[in-house]
Amino acid sequence: MKGVILCAGKGTRMQPFSSTVPKTLLPILNQPILYHCINKMKEVGIREIGIVIHPRQKMIIDYVSAYKGEVTIKYMYQAKPLGIAHALIQVQSFVGDDSFVLMLGDNLIMEPLHTLIQAYQGHKGSILLSQVENASDYGIAEIKNERIIKVEEKPEKPKSNLAIIGTYMLDSSIFEAIQHITPSKRGEYEITDAIQWMIEQGYSISYSITEKPYTDVGTIERWLDANQWTLTEQLGHKVQVGKNTTLENCILQGPVLIGNNCTIKNAVIGPYVSIQDDSMLTDCMVENSICLQNTKIANVQSLICRSIFGQKTIVQGIPNETEHVHFIIGDHSQISILTKPNER
Template identity: 45%
Template sequence: MKGLIVCAGKGSRLRPFTLTQPKTLLPVANKPILFYAIEKLADEGIHDIGIVIHPSQEKMICGAAGSGEKFGVSLTYMYQQEPRGIADAVAAAEDFIGQSDFILLLGDNLIKEPLKTLVDRLEHSAACILLTHVNNPQHLGVAEIKGTQIIKLVEKPRFPKSNLAVVGSYAFKPGIFDYIRALTLSDRGELEITDAIQRLIDSGERAAYAITSQYCTDVGTSERWLAANNWMMNEVYGEKNDISEDSTLVNCTVHAPVVIGSDCVLKNCTIGPYVSVMSGAHLEECHLAHSILLRDVTISGTGKEVLAGIFGDEASIIGSSAKGPIAPKIGGDQG
């Protein structure tokens, strides 16, 4: 079995943070989202993994993930020239997949459910799709089920017939490419993977499913990115902190979980809970909680006011003056 991760999307809802790097390299608990997908496939014993990227992403994604050696896998890169949907991205990998069964993951998704659930149910099916109950099915791909099979899939229906949504984790036999090749563009101008699966179902083949109640999300907006960061920090660190030995903290109070990368200097700060700080930050006389700080962020002189949100590369807040990419946390507990 092979693995396939699609990464070629533009990440337009996460601008300005995606103007300088692909969405799949944005950090969650200080690790690129893409790395979680690679590690999840590796944990299932899948070591031959393809990654579909846009040519403009090659330098950054290949530079970050490399050949796969550090994950114990082999990575092969393929190109989707235009972002024309998931099925179009999968089509770019047909030669790589060959006659192998494969797991398809979306590079901006975090899913806790073990992939073994899908692998086991693929044995007697042409496809198996991970589903979850949601409150807003009209914004997602929605499945109708009967017994142990999916009988219908609709992408973003106006009037959903169930609240079971597709969450971006699939298992396929290689016959799926026959149905992808027959697709035409949807009303959204994309080749929809849900349409390919529906063609498979309509031809009489079996599409199985698994329903997960465990955490799953796409990191598609600032709000979901922050929520995913909180969840992953709970998963990885719990009541602990991870502070680089190359960073300096002077007279600081740290409320776990907090992760701080290399070459950071913090003075007279209160940090946490749920704060992840990439390298090169300079923080002084400030209070941060529920935040993601990318590289080389400077915050100084904001006093006891609790700051929460996303602070992009080289963003700065000096007293009441702010510049650079910043997305304040909206609503909820910031302390």
């Protein structure tokens, strides 16, 4: 059994952050999303992982090199965004005749992969599903007994509320299926079309339904939502503080995760705040926010909420002109309010 993680997407809806860092390296719980995908696979004994990236995403290779010795990583390239099924063609030689777990590199799931693997036994594939309210926004599966009888990508009139949430286990039959599909209306080779071809040819596809949280971290809002539920799952109402971090005259309302070498002074932090290493927050109030590495926040009188601060950002001197303030600030940016002539 092998693992495949797809990371080649551009992440345009995650700008400005994805302009400097591949979206799969953006952090949840102070670790890249890709870290969580790799660890999910390690938990079930997968030691060979193929990662599909864009040729320009060298940062992913640099990051994953830290796993040397723990797992064997091979890279395949998808230069054009032609869909999940097209990305899978790039890994065919890596997978060979093995079965494999497929994850999307910007997806977070709390469900252990063991349930998906167990559901796969005796079938040609299995898909992780979840009940949703807005079914027309997802790929949808219809089920009967222990099998999926139909899958459809974002149907106008869904026949089920069971969404396909981006985690699969498949055998090599999927590569034959991909050879028989054509691009969809949006110009992509859809994984749902390939799986539907398998179903129509009599291949058995099973499923596992999760009731645990999951998120496609594909937008800024979903990133903030994922930060909230992952902190809750990981810490409950607790606070976790890294090494060499200084706390002075602070109120910390968990869940809060603070990295190493940080300074928090005269501040109210939390709930639902993640702060990466080397950050400094003074004379401010922050809740439901993400601070990337080396964030500097000082003298902000309004409550900061649902905000994301990129790496090496500086925000200072914001007066109390409104009860709440909301920031989405890309890497290496600075916002300051200068009130005295000699400060210009």
